Amino acid sequence: MVRVEHLNQTFLRTKKLPHIWCPGCGNGIVTAALVRAVERAGFAQRDVVIVSGIGCSSRAAGYLNFNTLHATHGRALAFATGLKLSQPQLKIFVIMGDGDCSAIGGNHFIHAARRNIDLNAVIINNYIYGMTGGQHSPLTPAGRKSTTAPAGTLERPFELLELARGAGATFGARGSAAQPRQLEQLIVQGARHKGFAVIEALSPCPTYYGRKNRQGGPVEMLRALKDSSVSVEGASGLDPAELSEKLVTGVIYVKDAPEYTEQYYRSTGKEPG
Amino acid sequence: MPVEMITGSQAAATAVQRAGVDLVVAYPITPQTAIVETLAEYWARGELGGEYVNAESEYASLAYCSGAASAGARTFTATSSHGLAYMHEMIHWCAGARHPIVLANVNRAMGAPWCLEPDQIDSLSQRDTGWIQLYCANAQEVFDTILQAFALAESVLLPCMVVFDGFYVSHTYEAVDIPPRDTVARFLGPSCFAAQVDPGRPANLHGLIGAEAQSRLVLSRHRAMERVWETLREINDRFAALFGRSYPAVEGVACEGAKTLLVTAGSCAETIKSVLPALDGTGLLRLKAVRPFPARELRTRVEASGAETVIVVDRNCSPGLGGILAQEVKAALYGAAAAPPVQNLILAGGVDLTPWMLKRILDGSLFTGGGGPDREVWGVDLA
Ligand SMILES: Cc1ncc(C[n+]2csc(CCOP(=O)(O)OP(=O)(O)O)c2C)c(N)n1
Ligand code: SF4
Numbered sequence: 314m315v316r317v318e319h320l321n322q323t324f325l326r327t328k329k330l331p332h333i334w335c336p337g338c339g340n341g342i343v344t345a346a347l348v349r350a351v352e353r354a355g356f357a358q359r360d361v362v363i364v365s366g367i368g369c370s371s372r373a374a375g376y377l378n379f380n381t382l383h384a385t386h387g388r389a390l391a392f393a394t395g396l397k398l399s400q401p402q403l404k405i406f407v408i409m410g411d412g413d414c415s416a417i418g419g420n421h422f423i424h425a426a427r428r429n430i431d432l433n434a435v436i437i438n439n440y441i442y443g444m445t446g447g448q449h450s451p452l453t454p455a456g457r458k459s460t461t462a463p464a465g466t467l468e469r470p471f472e473l474l475e476l477a478r479g480a481g482a483t484f485g486a487r488g489s490a491a492q493p494r495q496l497e498q499l500i501v502q503g504a505r506h507k508g509f510a511v512i513e514a515l516s517p518c519p520t521y522y523g524r525k526n527r528q529g530g531p532v533e534m535l536r537a538l539k540d541s542s543v544s545v546e547g548a549s550g551l552d553p554a555e556l557s558e559k560l561v562t563g564v565i566y567v568k569d570a571p572e573y574t575e576q577y578y579r580s581t582g583k584e585p586g
Numbered sequence: 587m588p589v590e591m592i593t594g595s596q597a598a599a600t601a602v603q604r605a606g607v608d609l610v611v612a613y614p615i616t617p618q619t620a621i622v623e624t625l626a627e628y629w630a631r632g633e634l635g636g637e638y639v640n641a642e643s644e645y646a647s648l649a650y651c652s653g654a655a656s657a658g659a660r661t662f663t664a665t666s667s668h669g670l671a672y673m674h675e676m677i678h679w680c681a682g683a684r685h686p687i688v689l690a691n692v693n694r695a696m697g698a699p700w701c702l703e704p705d706q707i708d709s710l711s712q713r714d715t716g717w718i719q720l721y722c723a724n725a726q727e728v729f730d731t732i733l734q735a736f737a738l739a740e741s742v743l744l745p746c747m748v749v750f751d752g753f754y755v756s757h758t759y760e761a762v763d764i765p766p767r768d769t770v771a772r773f774l775g776p777s778c779f780a781a782q783v784d785p786g787r788p789a790n791l792h793g794l795i796g797a798e799a800q801s802r803l804v805l806s807r808h809r810a811m812e813r814v815w816e817t818l819r820e821i822n823d824r825f826a827a828l829f830g831r832s833y834p835a836v837e838g839v840a841c842e843g844a845k846t847l848l849v850t851a852g853s854c855a856e857t858i859k860s861v862l863p864a865l866d867g868t869g870l871l872r873l874k875a876v877r878p879f880p881a882r883e884l885r886t887r888v889e890a891s892g893a894e895t896v897i898v899v900d901r902n903c904s905p906g907l908g909g910i911l912a913q914e915v916k917a918a919l920y921g922a923a924a925a926p927p928v929q930n931l932i933l934a935g936g937v938d939l940t941p942w943m944l945k946r947i948l949d950g951s952l953f954t955g956g957g958g959p960d961r962e963v964w965g966v967d968l969a
Contacts, residue, residue, distance in 0.1 A: 367700065383698075383699070383700065385668060385697065386668060387643070416642040416643060417613075417642060417643040417644075417672075419642065442614055444616075445614035445615060445616055445619050446614070446616075446619055446623070448612075448614045448619070448623075448640070449640065451642065460619075460623045460626060461612050461614065461622060461623060461626045461640050462626065462630075462640065463626055463627055463629075463630035464630045466640075468640075
């Protein structure tokens with residue numbers, strides 16, 4: 314029996330609903346996972362801030378009933394850095410699209426990771442720029458089609474979590490809209506982690522990525538996501554060839570390192586605020 | 587000549603293809619995206635002729651163009667609003683480096699908050715950078731201006747921004763005459779400006795200089811802007827001979843003997859033209875070029891008309907001063923014989939200019955009364 318659990322309505326701006334996302338878009342599933350994660354983590358509503366960039370995914374901020382801030386394209390982490398430094402007690406979730414985070418915002422992404430600042434970056438990766446109508450991003454797999462690469466992109470994608478790890482992030486996890494319970498868990502773990510937490514949430518964009526690349530409708534896209542997912546534990550038994558076809562989900566890495574805001578206040582001897 | 591029903595964005599892209607561009611660099615932003623998407627399709631079909639790459643941001647787009655232009659390539663990119671603002675450093679840089687890049691900017695408002703409407707503040711904020719700025723009122727003009735822009739930019743060695751309103755021009759389908767590529771080639775041959783990066787003559791480009799040297803460079807750009815008038819006339823003559831259309835720096839409609847002159851840039855002019863026949867004693871001066879600013883021509887035309895009032899329609903505002911074109915028009919009329927008062931209809935935010943709004947402002951009562959001769963009226967306040 315599937316247990317039906319309603320989202321905490323106080324965390325939603327219900328007057329703003331229905332949302333603008335296309336039928337079958339994964340953004341709603343990821344946003345719901347975030348709402349449940351905030352509740353599960355036990356954070357007070359007034360302590361939570363959502364910062365987002367710009368894109369379909371970033372529209373989530375408008376539906377969430379916390380302090381929310383829509384930033385410029387790619388700069389959400391820079392806005393969030395300023396906010397966290399001035400109010401370190403805040404629990405800040407930064408929602409970004411794959412393009413927003415890794416193309417125009419790539420610089421801020423690696424610097425937030427390098428500082429290990431205590432922010433929770435939730436990247437909704439649909440392999441495409443949804444809002445502007447289906448251009449490829451630095452996370453689009455090579456060969457996949459977009460409106461600016463009608464014959465398929467030649468470019469090699471970033472491996473986002475490895476990029477973050479190389480830059481200094483101390484928590485990296487991957488989940489997907491196909492497994493929202495796991496995603497919720499991962500967001501909770503990231504939020505409890507002290508330091509820069511990166512949660513990559515794979516999510517279908519049936520309207521552009523799906524259509525351009527003949528991925529079927531929302532159901533087929535979610536099924537494909539689910540079928541290709543393998544847990545970190547499950548992945549350990551696979552050989553590299555098998556693994557290259559898979560999407561490894563779960564906590565990919567976690568380690569301890571000094572957190573930037575704490576270090577900063579310790580060095581200045583000042584109290585925040 | 588083949589006529590097609592296309593949008594302003596498709597007209598821009600088709601002109602770039604016909605122009606025989608060497609490199610297109612793309613980064614999406616509404617309402618510009620259809621330009622680079624159309625060019626991507628040309629490229630994928632093997633019909634672009636030149637190269638096409640996607641960048642990671644607008645800043646990078648213009649930097650790629652700058653690099654290619656250094657090697658003598660004819661380059662094109664397109665953007666809007668925040669994209670143009672993000673390019674700002676490179677916009678200055680490309681003018682300083684004298685790269686004849688052509689950039690299409692589709693007007694859109696600037697945040698915060700986010701707004702997609704066709705305010706002209708994005709391009710007008712870049713008017714002091716040393717780029718030629720040509721404003722278009724319809725899709726045909728977009729097509730023609732892009733071709734002219736390459737010829738003009740490469741002749742005076744300044745970058746050129748071709749500007750048109752978001753949605754009203756970029757997304758509206760209109761009948762556009764599209765000459766075939768070989769006819770266009772008679773107007774615009776392959777790029778032939780000198781490469782700055784020449785493996786045979788290694789040089790250090792754009793290194794540090796002092797105030798006097800910088801002053802001379804700024805002066806040379808200022809002088810190059812002055813050469814635009816003459817060059818644009820020649821280009822228009824050649825263009826008219828081939829295609830039967832031309833676009834002077836200032837377009838005048840029904841100005842002779844007009845009591846009131848409306849002045850604007852961009853597609854507001856189309857709305858004005860459509861109602862002019864019903865408006866007695868009203869004429870239109872449309873600014874095609876905003877940089878260089880056609881001050882002399884504007885002054886001569888206003889003087890010749892004998893108009894009693896000038897009303898500038900500005901879909902933009904410089905807070906603390908007013909509509910930007912109104913300020914430029916006032917400066918141009920300074921010292922003119924019997925300069926008429928310059929009033930200002932401000933449509934900042936991208937507010938639509940309706941025939942009804944025009945009739946209201948032209949009945950005269952709005953601008954009279956308190957507030958002095960140079961009053962401004964905001965379109966949003968006209969209930
Ligand atoms: C400086 C700037 N350039 C371009 C844009 C246009 N733009 C808005 S959203 C977006 C990309 C969105 O893609 P992604 O981040 O992957 O999010 P999605 O829409 O897929 O959720 C772009 C290019 C902008 N707003 N600002
Ligand atoms: S375009 Fe794609 S990402 Fe945007 S709402 Fe539609 S399905 Fe979702």
